Amino acid sequence: LSHGGGGKAMRDLIDDVFVAGFDNALLASLDDQARISLAELAACGDRLAFTTDSYVVDPLFFPGSDIGALAVNGTVNDLAVGGARPLFLSCSVILEEGLEVATLRRVVRSMQAAAAAAGVAVVTGDTKVVPRGSADKLFINTAGIGVIRAGLELDPSAVRVGDVILVNGLLGDHGAAVLNARGDLALESDIASDCQALNGLIDTLIEACPAVRCLRDATRGGVATVLNEFALACELCLHIDEHALPIREEVKGLCEILGLDPLYLANEGKLVAVVPADGAEAALAAMRSHPAGREAVRIGTVCATPPATVVMATLFGGERIVDMLVGEQLPRIC
Amino acid sequence: MPGEAVRVRGLVQGVGFRPTVWRLATECALDGEVWNDAEGVVIHIWGDRVARRRFLSRLRSEVLPLARIDVLDTAPLGGTPPRAGFHIVASRSGAVRTGVVPDAATCSACYADIADSGNRRYRYPFTNCTHCGPRLSIVRGIPYDRARTSMAEFAMCSRCRAEYADPGDRRFHAQPNACPQCGPRLWLERAGGAVLAADDTIAAARRLLTQGQIVAVKGLGGFHLAVAADNAAAVARLRQRKGRYHKPFALMARNIGVIRRYCAVSAAEQALLESPAAPIVLLEASGPESVSAAVAPGQRTLGFMLPYTPLHHLLLQGLNQPIVLTSGNRSDAPQCTDNDAARTRLAGLADYLLLHDRAIVNRVDDSLARVVNGTPQLLRRARGYAPVPLVLPEGFGRAAPLLAMGGELKNTFCLVRDGTAILSQHMGDLEDATTQADYRRNLTRYQALFTHRPERIVVDCHPEYLSTKLGRAHAEREGLPVVAVQHHHAHIAACLADNERPLESAPVLGVALDGLGYGDDGTLWGGEVLLADYRGYARLARLTQVPLLGGAQAVREPWRCAYAHIRAALGWRRFARQYGCLELCAWLRDRPLATLEAMLAKDLNCPLTSSCGRLFDAVAAVLGICRERAGYEGQAAIELEACVTQAALETAGEGYPFDLIADDGLHVLDCTPLWSALLDDLMRGITPALVAARFHLGLARALVGLVIRLGERPDVHPSGPVALSGGVFQNRLLFETVATGLRERGVSVFSHRRVPANDGGLSLGQAAVGAAADTRLVKPR
Ligand SMILES: [Fe+3]
Ligand SMILES: [Mg+2]
Ligand SMILES: [Zn+2]
Ligand SMILES: [Zn+2]
Structure with a gap:
């Protein structure tokens, strides 16, 4: 790839790779903007949700997923955990000169497959090529628009003592898969990224348990970070049980060797839900009925003290503070 | 009529000081008054000169057991x-700052009361007086009086009340005063079951111990688990149940005579054991008899204490x-303090x-x-020490009140006010939820007990220490400035303060050797020589840096440190x-060496460290000591020392060589020659005892050579x-060899006495550095 400026070569690239890849009428018009009917949006709910996220990952392709699917699912999930139905995405790419067109094509195919699975359309976009060394292969930014169901208010400050904490499946797979793929860690492992869209699962969950307090996808910083954000917002104690944490033996093994805590590993298709106790069974059953939540479990409950803290009952019978990291996991033992 | 006003400062409140003044003044036939005020005690006396001289000299010489003038x-x-x-x-x-004194072991007069069948407190387990008994462990607020302690629930009977009101009685104003009629009661329960009826509850508990049962004993500051120390099966069962397989257990024996059957006890050690603080004292296990090996596996020492409450005296009668008396909880968690928590x-x-x-x-x-060189x-x-204020050295008198948050493990915090430093009791690992709850509660309680309002907050530089995060959050809430102090600078400052080094003194060399502390270059330090005073430091030297393969995991698995060191010294091939x-x-x-190599290549969780503790881990692991996993913090180093x-x-010679090299203006104590020599010894089949000895001596x-060399600057x-x-x-062994080596070369040594050399003393150093940064203490030039 060596296209600069905005000439014919770029136009050909966009037509060939993006328009063909995403294949929808809004994009195909190649206007400077996608035009969306307000009436159509208003039919879905009463508030607009709007988000953006940039995706940089090394390597671009890793077991279970790639940067393309990540860029679609990440933004879809950011909308969905706010209670929105994701509808439209933008896709803006920054390409490093020299990137194989075949690689780009593969990424776009993956984006389109993810968008189709999530029921969203990529309706506008942009492409820039920068000189070698100015970017690392390929960066993607996606913005997304969704519509929030009328009356639904997901807010961690609404969490109450006695509420139940749920996750939709195995934790840390994405982080472990990327570490393994990036590091060439000389480990036999078939850990794959859990990258998936959560909007379908969330639809099912909200239908079964409309009183759900809050949802958040546990991406960078892992489940530990989401739990801490919730604890700070509601000023209560989120108390989890190490026995209950769904973590693959292989992920535990990898963390053991690397000295990392799986609670802080990134996920790309996992959410933490806090639901009132009387809705917990229904919520759990609904999650388990959906393909993205087959391994959903209850991992803890909400208590009053210590305030604004996450505490974990450990396998050894102790209780450990799971705190929000300022930086990386750095040993504190003297 | 000639009079005199006497101002007394020190530990003079809540320790029976005023009644003593009253008794002495009365005996010396003086007129006058005594009262407490914000700064201590004020005495006004009138009488002839000779009587006044006699009074003052007796006041100085007859200092009470718990008082300090x-x-x-x-x-x-x-x-x-x-x-x-x-x-x-x-x-x-109006504002009397009474403070609180430490808990104190049963005094001889109270011991005589419980041993005398004619005394109304015969065998009463909660007997105490102004000179002994619970203090910090029962206090809820100030001023320190019965209503603000957990004795508030017990109304004194008329006889106790009479003692309490009589200045001539040693129970005058003894807040926890009690007797069998009106005071706390004791009972025995089967775990998960009913109360056991017994004529003599304590004798029944003692019988259970001799039968090999594990008895949880609610003591002074928490619950202990007790078991007969000579019953190997029972001790093993306790280890199994606690999930604590390696860490030594503390012992309690009836008297010094029993301890001497197991350990050599010097006069200084005996004095320490019998002091009102009655700590656990580490003693060399060289007596004619030995306890079960499971009490202190891999150790040459035993930790003994004497009974420090009437309950313990009666239990061991x-x-x-000896009996094992270990903290009442699973593994290393803090001990339970209330009955319901204990039951579950x-x-x-x-x-x-x-x-x-x-x-x-x-x-x-x-x-x-422990006792080192007497x-x-x-x-x-x-217990027994906290919260005694430590007088800060000369020059700190006008420092504004501050709060130093301490470290992460072995945490204590420290309040500074009026030139004194008030260290909290040891609390432990802040990652433990119960410990952290204690920490938060104690922060509030100490500030209330000492009417303390900090004007600045001092924290460690480590961004992830929970104490740092709590301190920064607190400072932000209260709008207070934060002073961040480098970990090893705090260690050295703690040592200077412990040795009463005045504020305005020349910088000294400080050798700070520990596990890991956050360095000012973002790497983890732990084998450092600093040139430091309270106001600042320069890093002059460090140990070899090696990667910590897997961060904290390398602390839990000492073999990782062995691999890192060997790799750094020789290369794996x-x-x-x-x-x-x-x-x-x-x-x-x-x-999984290939994985470790990949982690190194990708700089994945491999922070660099110059830690001396990790060097000990590496050497221990090479010898097969604690190689795969450490059962408790510091185990590898402790067992490495014990194996010498x-x-x-006597046959070790000089010890293994180190190189001194220069790197970017720093002296580096390079471990490369050590490793070749050590591994050569292993090839020759030299015993671990000799290898460990050569490592320590080398x-x-x-270190001595390095200090002498730096002394040329x-x-x-040069003489310290x-x-x-x-x-x-x-x-x-390391401490004594270094200290002796330095003194032989004419260099004087500061070591720790009143606060621990470990992170338990860190908050004192933080406090001193934080106070020295106070602009009110301008350095005169
Ligand atoms: Fe330290
Ligand atoms: Mg985002
Ligand atoms: Zn007494
Ligand atoms: Zn009484």
């Missing part, structure tokens, strides 16, 4: 006594063997519970101490070629003092 100033006083005779009068200033949390651990109905308000662990050194400062027939080489080959024998020391020699005084601090200096 720091300042005694006199000034002439005119006028006449307000009334005839001598009187204790109410406090005259007639027992000629100790249900699977204890067979029986010996309970009472006096609440433990503040958890206070047993203190741990001087006591504290290793854990809690040269090691495998030259030392391939060592068992170690085959053992390491079975580890006297015979090995490291000590290298124009900004360093040199401050030795950090947890590694709890290694007695």
Whole structure:
């Protein structure tokens, strides 16, 4: 790839790779903007949700997923955990000169497959090529628009003592898969990224348990970070049980060797839900009925003290503070 | 009529000081008054000069067991006594800062009371007086009086009340005063079951112990688990149930005579054991008899204490063997303090519970101490010591009040006010939820007890320490400035303060050896020589840096440090070629070395460290000590020291060599020659005892050499003092060899006494550095 400026070569690239890849009428018009009917949006709910996220990952392709699917699912999930139905995405790419067109094509195919699975359309976009060394292969930014169901208010400050904490499946797979793929860690492992869209699962969950307090996808910083954000917002104690944490033996093994805590590993298709106790069974059953939540479990409950803290009952019978990291996991033992 | 006004400062409140003044003044036939005020005690006396001299000299010499006179100033006083005779009068200033004194072991007079069948307190387990008994462990607020302690629930009977009101009685104003009629009661329960009826509850508990049962005992500052120390099966069962397989257990024996059957006890050690603080004292296990090996596996020392409450005296009565008395909880978690928590949390651990109905308000662990060269050194400062204020050295008097948050493990915090430093009792690992809850509660309680409002908050530089995060959050809420102090600078400052080095003194060399601390270059330090005073430091030297393969995991698995060091010194290929027939080489080959190499190549969780503690781990692991996993913090280093024998020391020679090299303006104590020599010894089949001895001696020699070399700098005084601090200096062999080596070369040494060399003393150093940064203490030029 060596296209600069905005000439014919770029136009050909966009037509060939993006328009063909995403294949929808809004994009195909190649206007400077996608035009969306307000009436159509208003039919879905009463508030607009709007988000953006940039995706940089090394390597671009890793077991279970790639940067393309990540860029679609990440933004879809950011909308969905706010209670929105994701509808439209933008896709803006920054390409490093020299990137194989075949690689780009593969990424776009993956984006389109993810968008189709999530029921969203990529309706506008942009492409820039920068000189070698100015970017690392390929960066993607996606913005997304969704519509929030009328009356639904997901807010961690609404969490109450006695509420139940749920996750939709195995934790840390994405982080472990990327570490393994990036590091060439000389480990036999078939850990794959859990990258998936959560909007379908969330639809099912909200239908079964409309009183759900809050949802958040546990991406960078892992489940530990989401739990801490919730604890700070509601000023209560989120108390989890190490026995209950769904973590693959292989992920535990990898963390053991690397000295990392799986609670802080990134996920790309996992959410933490806090639901009132009387809705917990229904919520759990609904999650388990959906393909993205087959391994959903209850991992803890909400208590009053210590305030604004996450505490974990450990396998050894102790209780450990799971705190929000300022930086990386750095040993504190003297 | 000639009079005199006497101002007394020190530990003079809540310790029976005013009644003593009353007794002495009355005996000397003086008129006048005594009262408490914000700064201590004020005495006005009128009488002839000889009587006044006699009074003052007796006041100085007959200091009470729990009192400490720091300042005694006199000034002439005119006028006449307000009334005839001598009187204790109410406090005259509004804000009396009484503070709180530590818990103290049963005094001899109270012991005599419980042993005398004619006394109304015969065998009463909660007997106490002004000179002994619970203090910090029962106090809820100030001023320190019965209503603000957990004795509030017990109304004194008329006889107790009479003692309490009589200045001539040793129970005058003894807040926890009690007797069998009116005080707390004791009972025995089967775990998860009913109360056991017994004529003599304590005798029944003692019988259970002798039968090998595990009894949870509610003591002074928390619950203990007790078991007969000579019953190997019972001790093993306790280890199994606690899930604590390696860490030594503390012992309690009826008297010194019993202890001497197991340990050599010097006069200084005996004095420490019998002091009102009654700490656990580490003693050399060289007596004619031995306890079960499971009490202290891999150790040459035993930690003994004497009974420090009437309950313990009665429980051990007639027992000629010691009992294990370990913290009442699973593994390393803090001990339970209330009956309901004990019933649930100790249900699977204890067979029986010996309970009472006096609440433990503040958890206070047993203190741990030892005697080195005749001087006591504290290793854990809690019961009997906290919260005694430590007088800060000259120059700190005008520092504004501050709060130093302490470290992460072995946490204590420190309040500074009026030139004194008030250290909290040892609390422990802040990642433990119960410990952190204690920490938060104690922060509030100490500030209330000492009417303290900090004007600045001092934290460690480590961004992830929970104490740092809590301190920063607190400062932000209160709008207070934060001072961040580098970990090893705090260690050295703690040592300077412990040795009363005045604020305006020249910088000294400080050797700070410990596990890991956050360095100002973002790497983890732990084998440092600093040139430091309270205001600042320069890093002059460090140990070899190696990667910590897997961060904290490398602390839990000492073999990772062995691999990192060997790799740094020789490279794996040269090691495998030259030392391939060592068992170690085959053992390491079975580890995921390729993965570690990939982590290094990608800089994935491999922070660099110059830690001395990790060097000890590496050497221990090479010898097969604690190689795969450490059962408790510091185990590898502790067992490495314990494996050195006297015979090995005598034949060890000079010890392994180190190189001193220069790197970017720093002196680096390079471990490369150490590793070649050590591995050569292993190839020759040299015993672990000898290898361990050579390592200790070599490291000590290298450190002494380094200090002498740095002493040649124009900004360093060649004859010291040199401050030795950090947890590694709890290694007695290393400490003594370095200290002796320096003194032989004419260099004086500062070591720790009143606060631990480990992170338990860190908050004192933080406090001193934080106070020295106060612009009010301008350095005169
Ligand atoms: Fe330290
Ligand atoms: Mg986002
Ligand atoms: Zn007494
Ligand atoms: Zn009484």
